[in-house]
Amino acid sequence: MTSWKNEQVLIVGGGLGGLTAALALARQGIASQVIEQAAAFKEIGAGIQLGPNAFRMFERLGLIEPISALAVFPENLIMFDSISGEEVTRIPLGDAFRKKFHYPYALIHRADLHNILLEHCRKSNLISLDAAQKIVDLEGTNGAVTAKTANGKDYRGAALIGADGLWSTIREFVVGDGKPKPAGHITYRAVLPRDEIPEQYRWWNMGFWAGEKVHFVLYPLRTGELYNLVAVFHSNRYEEGWDSYGDPAELHERFAQTCAPVRALLAKIESWRMWVLCDRAPIKEWSCGRITLLGDAAHPMLQYLGQGACMAVEDAVCLADKAVEMDGDYAAAFRAYQAARYLRTGRVQIMARIYGEFYHAGGVAKELRNLMLGSRTPDDAMAGMEWLYGEQKELTRGGGKTN
Ligand SMILES: Cc1cc2nc3c(=O)[nH]c(=O)nc-3n(C[C@H](O)[C@H](O)[C@H](O)COP(=O)(O)OP(=O)(O)OC[C@H]3O[C@@H](n4cnc5c(N)ncnc54)[C@H](O)[C@@H]3O)c2cc1C
Numbered sequence: 001m002t003s004w005k006n007e008q009v010l011i012v013g014g015g016l017g018g019l020t021a022a023l024a025l026a027r028q029g030i031a032s033q034v035i036e037q038a039a040a041f042k043e044i045g046a047g048i049q050l051g052p053n054a055f056r057m058f059e060r061l062g063l064i065e066p067i068s069a070l071a072v073f074p075e076n077l078i079m080f081d082s083i084s085g086e087e088v089t090r091i092p093l094g095d096a097f098r099k100k101f102h103y104p105y106a107l108i109h110r111a112d113l114h115n116i117l118l119e120h121c122r123k124s125n126l127i128s129l130d131a132a133q134k135i136v137d138l139e140g141t142n143g144a145v146t147a148k149t150a151n152g153k154d155y156r157g158a159a160l161i162g163a164d165g166l167w168s169t170i171r172e173f174v175v176g177d178g179k180p181k182p183a184g185h186i187t188y189r190a191v192l193p194r195d196e197i198p199e200q201y202r203w204w205n206m207g208f209w210a211g212e213k214v215h216f217v218l219y220p221l222r223t224g225e226l227y228n229l230v231a232v233f234h235s236n237r238y239e240e241g242w243d244s245y246g247d248p249a250e251l252h253e254r255f256a257q258t259c260a261p262v263r264a265l266l267a268k269i270e271s272w273r274m275w276v277l278c279d280r281a282p283i284k285e286w287s288c289g290r291i292t293l294l295g296d297a298a299h300p301m302l303q304y305l306g307q308g309a310c311m312a313v314e315d316a317v318c319l320a321d322k323a324v325e326m327d328g329d330y331a332a333a334f335r336a337y338q339a340a341r342y343l344r345t346g347r348v349q350i351m352a353r354i355y356g357e358f359y360h361a362g363g364v365a366k367e368l369r370n371l372m373l374g375s376r377t378p379d380d381a382m383a384g385m386e387w388l389y390g391e392q393k394e395l396t397r398g399g400g401k402t403n
Helices: 016-027 052-060 064-070 095-101 110-123 169-174 248-254 260-267 308-325 330-359 363-374 378-389
Strands: 009-012 032-035 047-050 076-081 087-092 106-109 127-130 135-141 144-149 154-157 159-162 181-193 205-211 214-221 226-234 242-245 273-279 291-293
Touching: 009 016, 009 144, 009 154, 016 032, 016 052, 016 110, 016 127, 016 308, 032 154, 047 110, 047 214, 047 308, 052 064, 052 095, 052 308, 052 378, 064 106, 064 110, 076 363, 087 095, 087 363, 087 378, 095 378, 106 110, 106 214, 110 127, 135 169, 144 159, 159 169, 169 291, 181 330, 214 260, 226 248, 226 260, 248 260, 273 330, 291 330, 308 330, 330 378
Parallel strands: 009 032, 009 159, 032 127, 076 205, 159 291
Antiparallel strands: 047 106, 076 087, 135 144, 144 154, 181 226, 181 273, 205 214, 214 226, 242 273
């Protein structure tokens, strides 16, 4: 029987968001074509944190088991003062945390997560994957969308999802609000083998040292065989651009006031990858007819809540649910999807900026932060996370099987 579900949806971008969208659609029996500009489907070599809210979605997608097999489940989230080195606060992530949020907090190598999604996409007969195809133009034709590539190829689909990230081309067609906004924060990332980490920091924790206009993060990946290091500092020296090699001399200068363990860890790394962090203010509408956006293309956010990819995963599940609820009327489904998502994602975008200020506070603000966080009990801390990690009414329906 011919069904609207057999008419493919085009997904521009094969990052974490685009691949999850393909899997969420397949789970509902909907065919899709993923189009990726890079020569191959791949992710950068760094870690990513996944909150319980992402795992709630992975359960709906049948992905808990493969992801859990490669993830590290840290024992604690620990924040230190980066100048004194003293512990400010600690949130245990064991039984009480899992009991409250029903799912764990995890750390995983991005390439591992991306590979799991890619393998599942490859196994589905509803998902087609094309790399080395950059979409440069769109055309709406009677009840369909055509996406045109830089080398003259056309893809036709019943609808189109722009999952093409922070520098989204599709957003230009749908929203047209120009480039994202540099936050004035620079991130350096590196991954080190366990042997190069001082003994006392070969831990099973997500630890970070917060200081004035800087912070430093350290956590294990791949059963502790690797450690992920992230150093962030304020600088307006860079306008935009990402994924280039960083300048270690600038990094050491910015972190000169931090405690000895942070400086010792920074000194271990010879080669860092650098990102200029950008985000956008939240918007309410990111769909136009049969075209919509997902993940960073729709609501790019700073990394301070570790939620950009988690939000893309939630988007994917919500969007597939709405396509089914609206019985293949994609324009209606995309309106319902953005209506269900914009306050949630907008809240995370805004809170991520606030957390960035909070982590990088100096003077009295820093003292106040340490006092407030230091006097919390683990229960207080978890209560404060309920809005982010707790169940979302829109995202709890069961459904489907990957074909
Ligand atoms: C330093 C840092 C730390 C972070 N830490 C976390 C964390 O701990 N937890 C978390 O959840 N999130 C985190 N994030 C955010 C997370 O990385 C992003 O939100 C997430 O990767 C976005 O996924 P996406 O699929 O929307 O976009 P992307 O991952 O950017 O994927 C977009 C894809 O589209 C492709 N593309 C772009 N344009 C075109 C085109 N015209 N045609 C075809 N293909 C195209 C790109 O090549 C790319 O593969 C962090 C981000 C940063 C910068």
